[in-house]
Amino acid sequence: MSEWKDHLKDEEKQRVEVIYERRQRLKARDREFTEEIQRIMNRAIRRMRRAKGKS
Numbered sequence: 001m002s003e004w005k006d007h008l009k010d011e012e013k014q015r016v017e018v019i020y021e022r023r024q025r026l027k028a029r030d031r032e033f034t035e036e037i038q039r040i041m042n043r044a045i046r047r048m049r050r051a052k053g054k055s
Contacts, residue, residue, distance in 0.1 A: 008016065 005013075005016070
């Protein structure tokens, strides 16, 4: 644990926890969006290759 966290007031600790949890959810959502874009891109690339007569 970071040394500065030992000097937080109770209300600050609660706020840091809330912010940390929100950040984790945002990161997870960002990963989901990135993965979905990747899947769409891969499908488009496969269609493009088939259209060009490649396998």
